[in-house]
Amino acid sequence: MSRPALPRALWALMVGNLVIGTGVMAVAGTLNDIARSLGVSIPQAGLLITAGAALIGVGAPLFATLVAGWDRRRLLAWSLVWYAVLHAACALAPNYPTLMVLRVLAMVPPAVFTPQAAASVGLLVGPAHRGRAITFVFLGWSVASVMGMPLSAWIGGELGWRWAFGLVAVMAMLSGAWVWREMPDGVRPAALSREAWGRALGSPPLMMAVGVTLLSAFGQFTLFSYFAPYLTQTLGAGGAGLSLLFLWFGAFGLLGNVAVTRQIDRLGAARAVLITLGLMALSLLLWPLGRGHWWGQALVMVPWALGCFAANSAQQARLVQASPVLAPATVALNTSAMYGGQALGAALGGLLIAQGQLLQLHWVGLVLMGLSMGLSAWAAARAQA
Numbered sequence: 185m186s187r188p189a190l191p192r193a194l195w196a197l198m199v200g201n202l203v204i205g206t207g208v209m210a211v212a213g214t215l216n217d218i219a220r221s222l223g224v225s226i227p228q229a230g231l232l233i234t235a236g237a238a239l240i241g242v243g244a245p246l247f248a249t250l251v252a253g254w255d256r257r258r259l260l261a262w263s264l265v266w267y268a269v270l271h272a273a274c275a276l277a278p279n280y281p282t283l284m285v286l287r288v289l290a291m292v293p294p295a296v297f298t299p300q301a302a303a304s305v306g307l308l309v310g311p312a313h314r315g316r317a318i319t320f321v322f323l324g325w326s327v328a329s330v331m332g333m334p335l336s337a338w339i340g341g342e343l344g345w346r347w348a349f350g351l352v353a354v355m356a357m358l359s360g361a362w363v364w365r366e367m368p369d370g371v372r373p374a375a376l377s378r379e380a381w382g383r384a385l386g387s388p389p390l391m392m393a394v395g396v397t398l399l400s401a402f403g404q405f406t407l408f409s410y411f412a413p414y415l416t417q418t419l420g421a422g423g424a425g426l427s428l429l430f431l432w433f434g435a436f437g438l439l440g441n442v443a444v445t446r447q448i449d450r451l452g453a454a455r456a457v458l459i460t461l462g463l464m465a466l467s468l469l470l471w472p473l474g475r476g477h478w479w480g481q482a483l484v485m486v487p488w489a490l491g492c493f494a495a496n497s498a499q500q501a502r503l504v505q506a507s508p509v510l511a512p513a514t515v516a517l518n519t520s521a522m523y524g525g526q527a528l529g530a531a532l533g534g535l536l537i538a539q540g541q542l543l544q545l546h547w548v549g550l551v552l553m554g555l556s557m558g559l560s561a562w563a564a565a566r567a568q569a
Contacts, residue, residue: 401525
């Protein structure tokens with residue numbers, strides 16, 4: 185029995201997430217060139233990741249309340265236009281302090297687009313296909329890792345980081361036009377009352393699931409934020425080499441997300457989350473085996489890539505399926521947790537690098553990933569009780 189075709193609007197939302205993901209990851213892909221061209225250290229350049237992620241972490245639940253009654257066609261399309269304008273401004277930033285301010289402002293759309301696109305899915309498809317639809321929309325992040333991050337790294341190495349930011353600006357403007365064309369009018373998820381927020385925040389299974397996202401992102405981004413300097417130091421990778429490794433990582437990230445999209449309704453979201461977290465923990469455990477060897481490093485990255493984007497797709501589906509009515513709140517909180525973890529990971533990684541511990545980041549990530557797996561299993565048990 186064939187599956188029904190997804191609404192065309194979901195394709196526009198998926199590509200919107202591709203653009204959002206490309207812009208978010210652009211700093212990590214061009215970190216070496218940003219530090220070199222602006223005359224700052226790698227930890228200082230890494231603060232661009234921390235500051236942007238902190239804005240998204242704080243902004244996602246706040247904006248979920250502020251935009252509760254807005255038509256999603258206008259909200260999502262104009263957020264991409266904002267993304268385009270601010271990335272163009274970042275590309276023209278004359279110095280590091282200016283870039284920092286513009287980068288933080290550019291991170292407003294990720295705080296809006298990803299959670300509100302996911303929350304809109306429930307009004308575009310029926311309950312039986314909601315898990316598949318949500319993971320499909322989030323597939324854009326995996327595609328960004330295949331196309332956007334490697335392309336940013338290559339452009340940063342060959343032409344400079346400013347051109348990479350300019351590319352994101354063009355992509356965002358085109359994507360905004362597509363969302364405007366395909367999204368129907370009148371998509372307005374029910375506004376969340378104070379009582380609804382209280383129910384979401386007061387639900388132990390839901391908040392434990394959000395905590396899984398926070399811990400797993402914290403563990404990942406302690407090292408992931410600094411892939412570029414790590415691979416440059418251990419492999420001598422330049423712009424082209426980094427681009428190839430990011431492309432390799434992204435291809436398996438896309439494969440993992442496609443697999444989860446196809447199987448999540450059969451496996452169940454909680455089990456899919458635990459599997460993907462386990463894959464990432466395996467890579468972090470084996471990470472030293474790849475040091476100094478191109479193919480060894482590439483192979484060790486595979487489990488991480490398979491689980492990386494698929495884990496958050498499964499988390500989004502887990503929260504929406506657990507309580508569709510509270511989805512605008514829980515998805516916003518999950519986005520906040522994801523970027524909060526990214527901010528914490530980038531900050532801790534930068535601190536450790538400043539202490540000469542670049543080669544030890546994976547052990548910190550492994551401990552945090554193990555904690556996230558334990559919390560995920562506990563949350564699943566509480567949800568079934």
